[in-house]
Amino acid sequence: MNPRATHELLVTEIDWRQTDLYRFFAFALAAPSRERFEYLSQPVLPVALRDLWRRLDCAGEMPGFEWFASYEDYEAAYISLFDVGLPEPPVPLFESAHDKTHPAQEIALENTFFYDILGLKSDPNRAVPDYLITQLEFLAALRFTAENAADEGTAIALARAENEFLDRHLLNWVSKASDKLQKTDALGFPMMFALLARFLVRKHDGWES
Numbered sequence: 001m002n003p004r005a006t007h008e009l010l011v012t013e014i015d016w017r018q019t020d021l022y023r024f025f026a027f028a029l030a031a032p033s034r035e036r037f038e039y040l041s042q043p044v045l046p047v048a049l050r051d052l053w054r055r056l057d058c059a060g061e062m063p064g065f066e067w068f069a070s071y072e073d074y075e076a077a078y079i080s081l082f083d084v085g086l087p088e089p090p091v092p093l094f095e096s097a098h099d100k101t102h103p104a105q106e107i108a109l110e111n112t113f114f115y116d117i118l119g120l121k122s123d124p125n126r127a128v129p130d131y132l133i134t135q136l137e138f139l140a141a142l143r144f145t146a147e148n149a150a151d152e153g154t155a156i157a158l159a160r161a162e163n164e165f166l167d168r169h170l171l172n173w174v175s176k177a178s179d180k181l182q183k184t185d186a187l188g189f190p191m192m193f194a195l196l197a198r199f200l201v202r203k204h205d206g207w208e209s
């Protein structure tokens with residue numbers, strides 16, 4: 001499901017069973033845009049996220065979800081959390097900023113090796129290979145290709161690659177980023193990251209929405 005279709009569906013409700021959560025989080029957590037702001041500002045969203053919280057068996061009651069009153073506040077918060085800071089932003093959206101056990105170049109190169117499975121390449125003018133949105137979009141494409149594979153062997157191999165990519169990359173850093181966000185007083189984003197971190201763990205463990 002593309003982001004625009006998801007956006008249109010959310011006007012009334014989200015059927016999480018029909019929603020590609022990789023694409024959902026890639027859209028929701030990407031750089032600010034007016035469309036994204038309107039999407040995340042809809043009154044139905046807190047109810048939908050509460051349903052997702054239950055579906056993912058998150059621990060405890062879901063904290064309240066509050067979004068920004070204006071686009072300008074949303075944009076400023078995004079930039080101050082994810083894009084700007086000394087020596088780096090509070091919560092960079094790059095794997096190499098959170099995984100200090102491997103050189104950044106090595107992490108980027110291994111991400112690129114996975115993208116080669118589908119013949120995909122990240123645009124260096126837009127983002128480096130270990131950027132969260134690039135990783136989520138790759139997983140969405142990998143999942144779609146596996147589900148539409150011509151033979152079972154290819155589908156199994158692609159599903160195995162999905163699980164390995166989760167294990168070696170996103171599970172290696174998204175929870176750390178989420179923990180950092182929970183310590184801020186930011187609106188909206190901590191909840192989104194908590195749901196994303198839980199979804200990735202469940203996905204790796206074989207959960208289906």
